[in-house]
Every structure is written in C-alpha cells, then in structure tokens.
Amino acid sequence: MAENIKILVVDDEPIVIRSAKRILGAEGYDVEGASGGREAIIMMEKKNYDLVLTDLKMPEVDGITLMRWIRKSRPETGIVVITGYPSQETIKEALELGIIDYVPKPFTPAVLLDVTHRALEWMKGKIPEEEIPKEEFPPSMISELDRVIKEYKNKPGSTIPVLQRAQEIVGYLPPIIQKRIARGLNVSTADVHSIVSFYSFFSMKPRGEHIVKVCLGTACYVKGIEAVVTKLKAELKIEMGGITDDKRFSMESVRCLGACGLAPVMVIDQDTHGTLEPKKVAQILDEYRPVSKETT
Amino acid sequence: MKKSRTNLMVCAGSGCVGAKSLKVKNALQEELKKWKLEDEVTVVLSGCAGVCTRGPIITVYPEEIFYENIKIEDVSFLVEEHFLKGRPVEKFMYKEPVERLAIPRMSEIPFFKHQVLRVLRNKGLIDPDKIEEYIARDGYSAAAKALTEMTPEEIIKVVKDSGIRGRGGAGFPVGVKWEVCAKMDSGQKYMLCNGSAAIKDGDRALMESDPHEIIEGMIIGARAIGATKGYIYVRTDYTIAVERLQKAIDQATEAGLLGEDILGSGFNFDLQVFRGGGAFICGESTALIHSIEGKRGTPRLIPPRSAEAGLWGKPTILNNVETLANIPLVIINGADWFKSLGTDDSPGTKVFALTGSINNTGFVEVPLGIPIRQILTDIGGGVPGAKRGRKFKAVHIGGPTGGSLPESLLDMPLTFDDIEKAGAVMGSGGMVFMDDNSCMVAMAKFFLEFNADESCGKCVPCRVGTKIMRDMLIAITEGRGREQDINALQEISYDLIVGSMCGFGQMAPNPVLTTIKYFREEYDSHIRDKWCRTGMCRELATFYIDERICKGCGVCLRACPTKAIIGEKKKPHKIIQELCLHCKTCYDACKFRTIRVLPFSAREASETELAELAEAIAPVVAVKKTEKAEKMEEVE
Amino acid sequence: MARLTIDDLKKIKEKQKAAFTLRQGGQRAKVTVHMGTCGIAAGARDVMTTVMDEIANANVEDVIVTTSGCAGLCSREPMITVEIVNEPPIKYCDLNATKVKEIFKEHIMGGKPVEKYALVLGSETTY
Structure with missing residues (x-):
C-alpha cells in the first residue's frame, strides 16, 4: 500500500x-x-x-x-x-x-x-476501519467497546479507565484494540501503548481459559512460593506470563493477593488456593482440566 | 467506724442507672440499716461493669460475687439471705454461660489486648455497605462539626496541633501540608486519597471495612484546603475495596454528605474512585497524579510541591488512607486526645500488617513508640515452630523499599524517626517477620527484583542501578559472588540515593543496605564460603543427613521428588548428592532435624569429613539435649 | 435516602444504635460474617452461604446475618461473630461449612457456645 x-x-x-x-x-x-x-x-x-x-x-x-x-x-x-x-x-x-x-x-x-x-x-479522507477478525472479537464485543469509548470521550484523563473497561470486555489489549481506542478517544496510538505497557494490570497477550495468578508478595516469598512456581512451570510447560498450547491455562504473577495469612497463595480464576506445597500443584490444576469434569 | 467486712458495689453506669440501680442502692442501704448491718457492709457506686444489658449489677467484695438484674423487690430477700445469713443467692447471680466455658475474653488474648483501636474501631463491627451503621458509630459527626462549626483555619489548626504525620511514607506533618495548600489562591483545588499500596496492609483493610471513615476524612480535608473535587486512588485488583468505596460514595452522595451544599453548609465536594493500573511507583505522589491525568505514572521533579501545583496544575493535597481515617477522630476529640498516645514526635496510633513467620498474621493497630518486640511476641504470638528450635531472625518493615532489622533492634520504639534511622521506612506499615530459615541475601535479591521491575525508568541511576544490583545479588545467591561485590552494592546504593528524583529510587536500595549492615556475615558466607546456611540458595548448599541422629523413619525418603534418598527402615538414611536437586523438601519434612545444610563444597567430601562438618555446626550432644527438652515439653 | 441534615444524623444514630442492641431490634441472634479479602480468600463466602442455608432450613426468622470487614487476624480466617440477645458476642475462627453447621445448631439455635471453635469472647469496642 x-x-x-x-x-x-x-x-x-x-x-x-x-x-x-x-x-x-x-x-x-x-x-x-x-x-x-x-x-x-x-x-x-x-x-x-x-x-x-x-x-x-x-x-x-x-x-x-x-x-x-x-x-x-x-x-x-x-x-x-x-x-x-x-x-x-x-x-x-x-x-x-x-x-x-x-x-x-x-x-x-x-x-x-x-x-x-x-x-x-x-x-484519503477517512481513517480505515482495520478489519477486526470476527472469530476472535465478536461484533457484540466491539460494539460494547465502542460504547465505552463514546462514554469517556472528551473527558480528561479517560485513557486509563477506558483501557480497564476494554480489558474487562475483550480480555486483553492487543494492538488492534489499542488502535481502536486511540482513534476513538482521539489520542495517538503511541500514547495508548505507552500506558498499556507501563501498568502491570494491562495485558497485551491473550489469556487462557483459566488464569493462574501466583502471588509473589513478600509473605508468599518467605513462605516458599518459589518452589511452587517451579512446579507450576514444569506442570504447565510455560513460563510466567505464558499461555499453554491448548489455551487452557495462562500464568501470571501478582505482587500481593492480599491473602497473606494463607501464604503461599495462588488464585485460579476466582478460587484461592492457600498454604500451597509443590506436591499439591498437579492435583489442583487437574480440577481445571476437562478430564476431571468427565469423571465427576 | 468499724472497718466493713463487705463492700457492695452497685453499678452506676448509664445502663444500670437506666435500670434503676440508684433506687436499688437506696433500698439496699435501708434494708441493711434494718438489720443493723450498715457498719459491716458498705454500699458504694461503681463505674460501668460492662454488661449493661443485665443491669442493675451488684458486685460483692471480697467474695467477688456478681449479682445481676436486681430489682427493688429482690433487695430485702437478698440482704437477709446473703448478708445476714451468709448464703449467697444463686438465683440472682450473674449467669454467664460462657464464663464456665474455656473461651477467653478479649482482654485475656494478647493479640487483642495490646491493640488500641482508633481508625480500626469499626473493623468487624459494622457493615461497610451500610452508611447507617457508620453513622450510628458517630460517623459524619466530625464532618458536621467541621463544616458547620469550624472555619478552615480552625480545622487546620487542630490538625496541626495534633502533630499527626502522614501515615503513608516519610511522615510529613499533615497540618503543615494542608496549610500550604489552603493559602494557595486558586479557583480549583483537589483532595486526593492514596490507596495504592502495593502490599497487603492496613490501608486495604480500612478501605474494605470502613470506607465511610476515609470519605469523612476527605470531606474535612477538602473543606480545610478549599477543594471541591476529589479522587480516591485504588489499585484495580483490590476488587473488594473498589466496590465498597464506590458503594459508600454513592450512599454518601445520595444522603447529601457528598455533592452540593453538604449538610446545609453551602460546601460542595465531589468524590470519585479512580482505579489505578497497578504500578508500584504510583504510590509516589506526583506519579499518582500523572496516573489520574491519564498518563504513564512517572514522578516529576519537586518543587513545585503538589500542594502548590498538583493535579492538572492545580493545588492538590494527597493523603494516605490511614491518615485520612484519623482526621474525623482528631476533629471530634481534639489535638490533645490524639497526642495522648504515641510519642512526642510520632503521636497517635499506627496500623501494621503482620505477615511471614509469625503465628498471628493480620493487621493490628498499636500506639506508636511501642517496641517491635511487643508486636512480635505479645500481639504476633512469636515465631511459629519456636518449640522445634525456630528462631526470630529479622523483621522487614516498609515493603520493598523498606529495610530488614535484626534481633538487636527489637527493643527499638516504633516511631517514624527511629525506623528511618535504622534504615527502614514506616511506609504503609507492612511488617514481614523472618525466622532463621530465611536467607537475608535471598530476601535482598527478592526485593531488588521487585524494585528493578517497578522502577519507572525515568532516572538512569534507578533504572540501571536497580538492575545491576539485582544481577549482582542473583550472582551472589548463585555462587558467582566476588569479594568486591559488597562494596559495589553499597556504592551503587549511594548513587541511587543521590541520583534519583523520587522517593522510590532513593529508598530502593534500603533492603540491600540494611541486610549488609545487619547481616554482613551472611553475605560473606555466600561469597567466601559458597555457603547459604539456610539452604535457601540452592547452589550454595549441600544437604546431609546426620547419620548419628537419623532414626530412619523414612519421611524424607518419601518426600524426596528425585528419589535421591536411600536407606532401610529404622536405619540412618543417606542423600545421594548426584541426584539431589537441593529443593530442601527433605529438610522441611524431617521431624527430627537431622538434616544439615553444609557448604556447596561438601558435595565432594568424604563420609567422615561430612560427619565432622555436621558436628561442627550442630554438635550431637546439643541436638540430643534440645530433643529431650522438647519431649519434656510435650509431656507437660 | 433523602438529603441529610445534622439532626437527621443524630436520629439515624439513635435509631441504629437501638438496632445494634439486639433486644430492641426484635432479633434473637446476629451472625456477622467477616468478609475482608483474606476472609473471602479463605472461604468466607462458603461460610456465608452455609449460614443462610441453615437459617432457611431451620425456618427461623429471628436470626439476622450481616457482613463486616476483616476482623484483623488473617491467619485464623474465615471468622464469624455470633451474638445472642443478652449474651456477649463470641468470635469463631478457622471455619468451614461443617463447623458452621455445628455452631448454628449448638450455639445459635441451642444457645450453647461451641467452645472448641471459639476464639474469643467479646467484641472490639475500644474507642
């Protein structure tokens, strides 16, 4: 072109x-x-x-x-x-x-x-609508996103709230979504990207069906989260921040889940798993695998 | 007058008086006179006995018999039976079913006993989602007072006189900051609340358990400085805090406690929750302000101070959650009340979050100036596994930019200045306790990994320095440390302190500096002897089963993930070093403490050399002695 | 809620104080589930549901359930405070559904505190 x-x-x-x-x-x-x-x-x-x-x-x-x-x-x-x-x-x-x-x-x-x-x-007289792959981002999702953008447009300091809502709607913030937001809010893509890349809350990668959040807070570190992380990496065959090939799990680290009394802790989706030991990891993950669903 | 044999205390607390205790007292005196007992039995009024629902309450001393619910018509029977015939009347006695049970009272449990609940006064008591419950606990009466009975100058004076210092960081006097902002001549001003703490702490608990308290503090602050708009900055992932604050703001707005013409005073204040994006640096005031403006949260050079030019260039006050929660209490009770606790330089109470190797984890509120030891032993209940020989090693105060303090400083009073002098910071009041199983070099590495990750990148010394320090610490924990590294770490730390613009960079080396200062021997051991005595640094340890003590129970053998442990039942086991991953699983599994952490070089050592090394660090006689003592303890 | 005046604040305070003391609220027992992050992570929601279920099953109307923030002792979560009219409140700790059922039966319905799960007697009221 x-x-x-x-x-x-x-x-x-x-x-x-x-x-x-x-x-x-x-x-x-x-x-x-x-x-x-x-x-x-x-x-x-x-x-x-x-x-x-x-x-x-x-x-x-x-x-x-x-x-x-x-x-x-x-x-x-x-x-x-x-x-x-x-x-x-x-x-x-x-x-x-x-x-x-x-x-x-x-x-x-x-x-x-x-x-x-x-x-x-x-x-050329128009900003082209970049083709948004429908299979990944259904039109209902995109129209919801556009509604949020419209709601915040022209309000000062609205980029972060819009990105938070966008991540809730889409699940993550790939470049194509960032561009749409930038255009909608009339700011540069670079500005949007600079914010997405700065704050740890924003993710530019797709996330798995189940999100494993491992607490790397001080209390969890003192109580031995590192061994749990090693085990998780081996079990899922991914690194921190990665997603499994079958897209079933993605693993993220968080600074503190606020459940220090249960350290070491990880959260899968909404469930908190506390007082972890490496040997418990496989069993916990199995609960989120379809095999166990069939057997139960 | 004869010395009376018995004292009768009639409760004159408001509850009992309401239940006619004064009339009961008169009836008692008359009845006693009737039997000519007035000289033997003295009747006095006492303060509230605390069980107001069962009044009138009468306590008989010295027997300490507790009568409840005494009615005037009961008096003659009681006097006749008890004081004349000497038979206590069971049917009037205080029936507290739980008294007979083995449930201790709050005043008997050190965790509760040593706390003073000011800002946490409503924790666990009110429903944070119901504004009425907060109001019932005197909520918004301080705001009412500040808005209708006080001028902004008067508010600032009380706050200044109270000597309250900002609870979030370095402890700047709140009143002084407010005064600067109040004097600024500007159309728009902002009142902000910093709820962006990165670690689990009291701030978060406050936002969750008593959101209205923070809102009330903000209304008062806004009134004092003349702000009409405000934001509470909270991390997005603190879902519950965000929800409850939002709900509280909605309720307060609906009730006219936020918005226009609050309580008919003509004062307007709009408040919103701003969900931050989860960057540690956004705890720094100018970075937080940038974040609300919708930018990257990077700090800027000060001056100008935010009080002069903050959010969107307008005068802005940013206070932390706990500071604001104190404000309504200061307004209602006055400066002297506030100063009645704490020390001269650090008045009031402080919320601390206790985590790590301590029995009672949670958050507590104590008067400033109490020694750390009291928090550790009384409130925290000591180090877990103390009976098995676990010992306190260090307490890390102030989060990733704080410092680790050793046992020798346990009697230091907890004040802003003492903590800072020791190399840590009050910060958000996080206290992580560590036992002798924690490697201090590894802890420093952990914190520097965090700090290197969270450096915003604006100042080169911080951006690059934290990473160099992190890499050096990783090298030391992996056995690649060099003698000169310790000096280098200290020098780079100095560069960070002088060369960084914001508090984060200036404090980022704190964990390294304090661990070098107080635990230097651990660095030396890592670098020189290639030996992490806790076994936390895998590459610097050899695990060895002391064959002289091992009972051959087989627990370690089953626990070992690589099957590196061999041995027959009831005979000493052995670790095959070639197969060992140094995961420390066996060490934690062993109930008899037979596993020794030896230097890396011991891997090559012969059996006799190993036994010698083991004897050197833990003589068998001593081990057996403690075992014996433990057994005795168990029997007891 | 309508806009409040200072007088309204006082009225609400009086009214609500009455509701705090159970006997004037017409309730026999109050169960407070401590729902801070820690409590929820440790299973406070389950505890909450169990209490609600038990109340429904027992078909009682004089027991109210309310939530509150964390009680401060995170290592012992989930916790509840049970308050029976005219009795001092009791805090229970380290709970699960089974324990809650037992507490409901013994203490809330039977009036006999379950010693083995109890942490402390009384409530924080220090000013």
Missing part, C-alpha cells in the same frame, strides 16, 4: 533525513530529503509529493515559511511537523496552517511510522 507514495523529509539535521529514509523506506515509501525550506520548495516545484515531513527551526527559510508556501502553492500536499522545540506559539501557528500531526524529536521508528501512516490515511 506504501507503493508510489512520495514523501519529502525536510530537516537541517542530516541524521533525521537518513533515519526517516531508512524507517519509511523499509515500508516501501518513496522518501527524499531536503536540508532546508529553500531546497524543499525547489524540489516541490519540480515534483509532486504526497506528504511533507518538516522541521520548524531551520536556517534561511524555516518550517513555517515553507508550510505557508505549501498551503498556497501545493494545497493538496499533507504536512506533518517534526520538531524538538514545540513551543505553544509555533505549534499554534502550524495548526492554523492545517498540519495533520506532529512528531516530537527524538522519535522512535514506531512513532514515525504510526504518524506517517495515519497522516496518509487521513488524507
């Missing part, structure tokens, strides 16, 4: 152009660079670009001047600002000139790609 899309990167720092070329080039975009506003204008007079990524502070012809020229002479070209000095003034002026987005410097490849991709989609 990136084919035939021409992007011009304008920056007086050659390294920015180099890295943009490398990052966006790898995705198949046709990327060229200009070291300043004057050079950019000369290039744009010769050739049409779909998108211009430009720095603001540049010697001679600066970003704002360049953008004014683009608005007047090449109104169909999209503009994204890259800057390390986002002062209120310049951003306001840039916004008035109709920029699509801005990338703060320094940027990571993911952010640059994300912003570029969104800018191009925006220019």
Whole structure:
C-alpha cells in the first residue's frame, strides 16, 4: 500500500533525513530529503509529493515559511511537523496552517511510522476501519467497546479507565484494540501503548481459559512460593506470563493477593488456593482440566 | 467506724442507672440499716461493669460475687439471705454461660489486648455497605462539626496541633501540608486519597471495612484546603475495596454528605474512585497524579510541591488512607486526645500488617513508640515452630523499599524517626517477620527484583542501578559472588540515593543496605564460603543427613521428588548428592532435624569429613539435649 | 435516602444504635460474617452461604446475618461473630461449612457456645 507514495523529509539535521529514509523506506515509501525550506520548495516545484515531513527551526527559510508556501502553492500536499522545540506559539501557528500531526524529536521508528501512516490515511479522507477478525472479537464485543469509548470521550484523563473497561470486555489489549481506542478517544496510538505497557494490570497477550495468578508478595516469598512456581512451570510447560498450547491455562504473577495469612497463595480464576506445597500443584490444576469434569 | 467486712458495689453506669440501680442502692442501704448491718457492709457506686444489658449489677467484695438484674423487690430477700445469713443467692447471680466455658475474653488474648483501636474501631463491627451503621458509630459527626462549626483555619489548626504525620511514607506533618495548600489562591483545588499500596496492609483493610471513615476524612480535608473535587486512588485488583468505596460514595452522595451544599453548609465536594493500573511507583505522589491525568505514572521533579501545583496544575493535597481515617477522630476529640498516645514526635496510633513467620498474621493497630518486640511476641504470638528450635531472625518493615532489622533492634520504639534511622521506612506499615530459615541475601535479591521491575525508568541511576544490583545479588545467591561485590552494592546504593528524583529510587536500595549492615556475615558466607546456611540458595548448599541422629523413619525418603534418598527402615538414611536437586523438601519434612545444610563444597567430601562438618555446626550432644527438652515439653 | 441534615444524623444514630442492641431490634441472634479479602480468600463466602442455608432450613426468622470487614487476624480466617440477645458476642475462627453447621445448631439455635471453635469472647469496642 506504501507503493508510489512520495514523501519529502525536510530537516537541517542530516541524521533525521537518513533515519526517516531508512524507517519509511523499509515500508516501501518513496522518501527524499531536503536540508532546508529553500531546497524543499525547489524540489516541490519540480515534483509532486504526497506528504511533507518538516522541521520548524531551520536556517534561511524555516518550517513555517515553507508550510505557508505549501498551503498556497501545493494545497493538496499533507504536512506533518517534526520538531524538538514545540513551543505553544509555533505549534499554534502550524495548526492554523492545517498540519495533520506532529512528531516530537527524538522519535522512535514506531512513532514515525504510526504518524506517517495515519497522516496518509487521513488524507484519503477517512481513517480505515482495520478489519477486526470476527472469530476472535465478536461484533457484540466491539460494539460494547465502542460504547465505552463514546462514554469517556472528551473527558480528561479517560485513557486509563477506558483501557480497564476494554480489558474487562475483550480480555486483553492487543494492538488492534489499542488502535481502536486511540482513534476513538482521539489520542495517538503511541500514547495508548505507552500506558498499556507501563501498568502491570494491562495485558497485551491473550489469556487462557483459566488464569493462574501466583502471588509473589513478600509473605508468599518467605513462605516458599518459589518452589511452587517451579512446579507450576514444569506442570504447565510455560513460563510466567505464558499461555499453554491448548489455551487452557495462562500464568501470571501478582505482587500481593492480599491473602497473606494463607501464604503461599495462588488464585485460579476466582478460587484461592492457600498454604500451597509443590506436591499439591498437579492435583489442583487437574480440577481445571476437562478430564476431571468427565469423571465427576 | 468499724472497718466493713463487705463492700457492695452497685453499678452506676448509664445502663444500670437506666435500670434503676440508684433506687436499688437506696433500698439496699435501708434494708441493711434494718438489720443493723450498715457498719459491716458498705454500699458504694461503681463505674460501668460492662454488661449493661443485665443491669442493675451488684458486685460483692471480697467474695467477688456478681449479682445481676436486681430489682427493688429482690433487695430485702437478698440482704437477709446473703448478708445476714451468709448464703449467697444463686438465683440472682450473674449467669454467664460462657464464663464456665474455656473461651477467653478479649482482654485475656494478647493479640487483642495490646491493640488500641482508633481508625480500626469499626473493623468487624459494622457493615461497610451500610452508611447507617457508620453513622450510628458517630460517623459524619466530625464532618458536621467541621463544616458547620469550624472555619478552615480552625480545622487546620487542630490538625496541626495534633502533630499527626502522614501515615503513608516519610511522615510529613499533615497540618503543615494542608496549610500550604489552603493559602494557595486558586479557583480549583483537589483532595486526593492514596490507596495504592502495593502490599497487603492496613490501608486495604480500612478501605474494605470502613470506607465511610476515609470519605469523612476527605470531606474535612477538602473543606480545610478549599477543594471541591476529589479522587480516591485504588489499585484495580483490590476488587473488594473498589466496590465498597464506590458503594459508600454513592450512599454518601445520595444522603447529601457528598455533592452540593453538604449538610446545609453551602460546601460542595465531589468524590470519585479512580482505579489505578497497578504500578508500584504510583504510590509516589506526583506519579499518582500523572496516573489520574491519564498518563504513564512517572514522578516529576519537586518543587513545585503538589500542594502548590498538583493535579492538572492545580493545588492538590494527597493523603494516605490511614491518615485520612484519623482526621474525623482528631476533629471530634481534639489535638490533645490524639497526642495522648504515641510519642512526642510520632503521636497517635499506627496500623501494621503482620505477615511471614509469625503465628498471628493480620493487621493490628498499636500506639506508636511501642517496641517491635511487643508486636512480635505479645500481639504476633512469636515465631511459629519456636518449640522445634525456630528462631526470630529479622523483621522487614516498609515493603520493598523498606529495610530488614535484626534481633538487636527489637527493643527499638516504633516511631517514624527511629525506623528511618535504622534504615527502614514506616511506609504503609507492612511488617514481614523472618525466622532463621530465611536467607537475608535471598530476601535482598527478592526485593531488588521487585524494585528493578517497578522502577519507572525515568532516572538512569534507578533504572540501571536497580538492575545491576539485582544481577549482582542473583550472582551472589548463585555462587558467582566476588569479594568486591559488597562494596559495589553499597556504592551503587549511594548513587541511587543521590541520583534519583523520587522517593522510590532513593529508598530502593534500603533492603540491600540494611541486610549488609545487619547481616554482613551472611553475605560473606555466600561469597567466601559458597555457603547459604539456610539452604535457601540452592547452589550454595549441600544437604546431609546426620547419620548419628537419623532414626530412619523414612519421611524424607518419601518426600524426596528425585528419589535421591536411600536407606532401610529404622536405619540412618543417606542423600545421594548426584541426584539431589537441593529443593530442601527433605529438610522441611524431617521431624527430627537431622538434616544439615553444609557448604556447596561438601558435595565432594568424604563420609567422615561430612560427619565432622555436621558436628561442627550442630554438635550431637546439643541436638540430643534440645530433643529431650522438647519431649519434656510435650509431656507437660 | 433523602438529603441529610445534622439532626437527621443524630436520629439515624439513635435509631441504629437501638438496632445494634439486639433486644430492641426484635432479633434473637446476629451472625456477622467477616468478609475482608483474606476472609473471602479463605472461604468466607462458603461460610456465608452455609449460614443462610441453615437459617432457611431451620425456618427461623429471628436470626439476622450481616457482613463486616476483616476482623484483623488473617491467619485464623474465615471468622464469624455470633451474638445472642443478652449474651456477649463470641468470635469463631478457622471455619468451614461443617463447623458452621455445628455452631448454628449448638450455639445459635441451642444457645450453647461451641467452645472448641471459639476464639474469643467479646467484641472490639475500644474507642
């Protein structure tokens, strides 16, 4: 999809152009660079670009001047600002000139790609509905998610509550769900991702039918949870945070389940199993395996 | 006047007076006069006997006979029988069925006896889901007083005079903080409650058992500083706390105790629960504020203090759950009452959560300044297995950023400053007790694993330092430690203390520094002798059955997961070192304490060398002696 | 609930205090199940259901069940407090369904405390 899309990167720092070329080039975009506003204008007079990524502070012809020229002479070209000095003034002026987005410097490849991709989609006049696989996320689930997003939209500080509700609805927060939330709340995917990856409550991996939560609180440690964990890993053949091949179990660690009186403790789904010993582990897990259901 | 042979105490508690005890007293005196017994039997009024439902109560001394439910018409019969004829009247005696049973009273159980319940006064007593029950226990009367009878300045003065210090961390005086915020000239201010503690503790118990107490504290605080909006920040996975707080807020709002024009005072205050995402760092004030703003919970540089520029840049007060729960009591009872317990610098009570190797785990409220030993032995009931020779080794105070203190500090008074001087922190009041089966190096490793995981990553010394320290500690516990590591750990700790922006980074090395300070010999033993004497560090231990003591009961043989133990019944068993996983299962299984933890190098040793080593750490004579003593104990 | 005034607070307090003392509430016995995180983890919900079932089975109406927060002694959960009118409350600990049934039969219905499961006599009322 990136084919035939021409992007011009304008920056007086050659390294920015180099890295943009490398990052966006790898995705198949046709990327060229200009070291300043004057050079950019000369290039744009010769050739049409779909998108211009430009720095603001540049010697001679600066970003704002360049953008004014683009608005007047090449109104169909999209503009994204890259800057390390986002002062209120310049951003306001840039916004008035109709920029699509801005990338703060320094940027990571993911952010640059994300912003570029969104800018191009925006220019197409719509943000595409990424195909959400129906078998994994049934439409009823998605409409519930959308309802929550709508409920919180435009409220300050709503990202975390929405993500919590989303995880309750979907079970986990894969990138596709994060993107939907970001779009719905009108924040960047990067912002959403930065929150999901920061708080331990959020999970980006699917979870098993039964969730084994092992308490790694101090009391449980003193009372020997480590041996239980070793046994669990061996029984389930997964690491902490993993999910079994049959998707029956996933194992997570929590800092304290608040049942220190029963240490060491694990919780499977809603059931607390206390005063654990490694030798009890297999038997407890069996209770959650279908074999035992048939026999009972 | 003749010295009276008998004293008759008539209860004059309000319950008994209500049941006409004063009239009974008069009747008694008259009846005694009739029989000319007034000189022999003195009648006095006493304070409440505590069994008000059965009044009037009369106690006869020195026999200590307890009469209940005495009516005026009973008096003449009683006097005639008991005082004239000397026959106590059974039918009037206090029939307390349980008295005959072997159920101790609260005052007889040290766990309850040594506690002073202030903030926990309603625990286990009221239904947290019913606002009426809280009101019945004087709930919201402090808020009523603060809103209608006091000016914000007066509220702040009482709180300041009480000397109450923030219960969540370093113990900053609450009133001083409030004053700063109250003086800020700003349209919008916020009142926040920090319920984000990462370990099981009293805060969580408070939120679960008495949510209205916290709400009331917040209303008073909000009034004092002039805030009209507030949040209670709770970890999402504290499901019950979240549910109960939400319900309590809904009820309070419906009752007009939150929202607009509270109790007709014209004061408005909106309160919401904010569910945090489960990051330890969000216990730090600026990180918590960022989290409510919907951002990553990373701290920022102070100043400006939150009291000047906090949530969304507005003046904000953040107090911890327990601090706020104390506020209504301070308002109702005054500053002097609050200071009547605790020490001059650390007044009041503190809730501690007891866990680990201690008989009574749970949460308790005690006056500040009591020695740790009292918590360990009286309230906590000592170390489990003390009869089998288990001994107290350390108490870790203050969670993952706290410190471990040794037995020599057990008599230290529990105050903010003493704890800090010893290298730990009051924090949220978590107390983990450890017995001699716990390896202190492994504990330090455990805490640093946690801290390395929870460092938010903003300051390099903390982000990188915690990880280097963690890796060093892992190396030491796995036998790859070097002599210079101890110095290096201390140096990096120093870098963290000076180079981190927030309290988390500054306190993250505490577990390492305290274990090095107080348990240095364990580090040396791990590094130099490759020997973890507790056997907790698998790679630094060889398990050996002391053949001279082993009775051949076979328990260890059956417990061993790898079948590394051989031996015939009733003959000493033996561990085949090649098969041994060092899982310590046999050690825990053995009832006769015959299994020794020897240095790693002992794996190669000959039988005689092993026996010598075993004798060196646990001489057989001594072992047999304790066994004998134990048997005696059992017989007793 | 309507919006409260300060007078209402006092009224509720008086009314509710009366309900606390059983004899004025018209109840004969009160069972408080301690439902903190620890208690629930240790099986307080089972205890609760058992008490409810027993009350239903015995078809009694003068026994009320209420919940409260943790009693503080996590190592002995699940716990309940049984209060019979005119008797001091008794806390039971380390409970399960079988023990609760026994307590219900012996203590709540029969008025005879079950010594072997009892932890302590009395209730925390310290101010």
